[in-house]
Amino acid sequence: MANLLITQTCVRSCPYCFAKKHMDDNDREGMMNWKDFIYLVDFLEASGDRHVSLLGGEPTLHPEFPDYIVYLLERGFSVNTFTSGIMNEKRLRRLERVLAGANPDKISFVVNINDPLKSNYSETERVKCFLESFGHVSSPGYNMYRPKFEMGFLFDYINTYGMRKHLRLGLTHPIAGKKNAYIRLPEINQMIETLLSYEEYFIRFRVKAGLDCGFPLCVYTDEQLGKMYKISGGRLTFGCGPAVDIGPDMMVWCCFPLSDYHKKSIYDFNNMQELLEFYREKQMNIRTEVQGIFEECDTCHWREENMCDGGCLAHQLNNFVNEAPVRMPEVYQV
Amino acid sequence: MNKMKHILVCEDNEELIRKFSFEAIVVKTKNPEHVGHIGRVVEETNKVHCIELTIEDNLSGLNPLDDWKEVPLHIKAPRMGHFLDFVRVRHLLAPLSVRVFLNSGYEETYTDLQLMSSLGINCGLYFDENPINWKECTDLMDFVVYPKVPRATVEPFHYIITEYQPKETINFSGVYFNNPEKYLHIDKNENVALTAENLTAGKYLFNGVEQIQNIAENKAYKAYFQTWKKKFHKISACSACPAWRICGGFFENRLESNPGCREAFSELIDAADLHYNNKEKENEKQPQLCQL
Secondary structure, eight states, rough: HHHEEEEEEOOOOTOOOOOOOHHHSSSSTOOOHHHHHHHHHHHHHHHOOEEEEESSSOGSSSHHHHHHHHHHHHHHOEEEEEEEEOOOHHHHHHHHOOOOOOOOTTEEEEEEEGGGGGHHHHHHHHHHHHHHHHHGEEEEEEEOOSSSSSHHHHHHHHHHHTSEEEEEEEEOOOOSOOOOOOOOOOGGHHHHHHTTTTTHHHHHHHOEEEEEETTOOOGHHHHHHHHHHHHTTTTTOOOOOOOOOEEETTTEEEGGGGTTTEEEEEEGGSSSSHHHHHHHHHHHHHHHHSSSSSGGGGGGGHTTSOOOOOOOOHHHHHHTTOOSSSSGGGGOOO | OTOOOOOOEESSSSHHHTHHHHHHHHEESOGGGGGHHHHHHHHHHSSEEEEEEEEOOOOGGGOGGGGGSSEEEEEESOOOOOOOHHHHHHHHHHHOOOOEEEEESTTTTTHHHHHHHTTOOOOEOOSSSSOOHHHHHHHHHHHSSSSSSSOOOEETTTHHHHHOOOOSSOOOOGGTTOTTEEEEEEOOOOEEEHHHHHHHHHSSEEOOOOGGGGGGGGGHHHHTTTTTHHHHOOTTTTOTTTHHHHHTTTTTTGTTSSOHHHHHHHHHHHHHHHHHHHHHHHHSSSOOOOOO
């Protein structure tokens, strides 16, 4: 599933934002137009893909956002939108009206929710308004950027607004060449402890945790792995592969933390398979140089068995930013 | 019955239509509520080739009627209108045998046709006195001739691509029922003309529908088919244009005020050539070994 960025501007400025570098380096006013959008939908359909994620910035800021969703539904796609849920009353009511008859199995939102105690009041109220309308087709997303954090409010939201019982958990990564808040390697253990302190909540409220990419296997103890296995509904992976983001300027890249790494034009590829192959090969090149985020990754049994990809590639590239260019040239193309 | 088998293009006039029998007829109407009825009138003793409905409002404001299912229909609308409203109309048009034409003079038309085609509605451009955005037109051509996925057709590009022969000319006016080799235009006073423009301008071949059966003997009719040669008596933009074979000087009148057709149609002829060669390769018989 590809991520289409239909806007490059956001209503928030989260300290961990992994799209920050991309948005700083590009035209914030840039929005995806209809013709490019149709091309991309054709591109995905030709690749046999009928799922698409809409991202930004904040995708709902795009004036044609409801139209784009309807167009995708008319083409037989299912649409997932990553949003803050923050929008004014007028936009919300319009979205409500347009999506009133839509098949709830075909649309979903991942609402990125920050701790209300650390957010401003009006922002939190807007998110609540959005969830009142679209909670039933939304699942919460939360980005862990500090080793200690509060996430009880997420379970409150799920219950209050009838949200889908799937919590997308993102591990924040460094953006090579940029300063953002992220979990340092020595902090990962503490972050996992904090996460697992909510195990009872996950079980009691029957919420499944969906871990985003970049978590290496070895940061868990066996006991933690067992708990994680349970709360993730048995879907526990330790990979780091190309997510594929496509911008309004029709440029494509591996994922946000690697948004400058071998950025290409979508017109360089005939289909998603070619595109994924290209980025997998580039990732392999880095992994030939450095196996993973820890020194131990070089000789790790689990990595050799392809059970773990050695953690987030952005972590690895970030280590090379300030060193002398002694490695393969690909490693420095940031 | 006309021996040349011309398809007759008539106004929405029952009295006129009832004068014909065993003809294929195109009826032009501006009344959406008359489409089904006039179709039935034609079918009494003739055959409906198509009903051409011209509307003044945007397509998205149209309310297709149940009895439209019985007839092949061309709808000429100035614009598509708002997308979300179009989606409602799209579901009503989908079961019909319909092709929608939008005015080439509006910027958004070229994107709207991509939208309509990608959502399965056969469509096309129609040209009037408004200037054509040739860059947008070329983008639309590329969309039509190099599709990534199957789509509905967009005219006249689809017609040109599929009818193209390397050593023959194409007259895509047929898409608009305006090719004198196939269509004759008749008004309620039984004036007969070769094209819709001639009919409007009063340039008639003759008066009286009974003369249609002898049209092959008509001097003006025979002369018309020699007129294209005159274009090559002197050097002009059209006579030196590599794409003349597929446009036949369709845009000759706007060459000075709205140039750009040469580049656009030259690109299209290259695409048509490629399409033709690919099709030929597909049709080539593969040598086969004897069956053992």
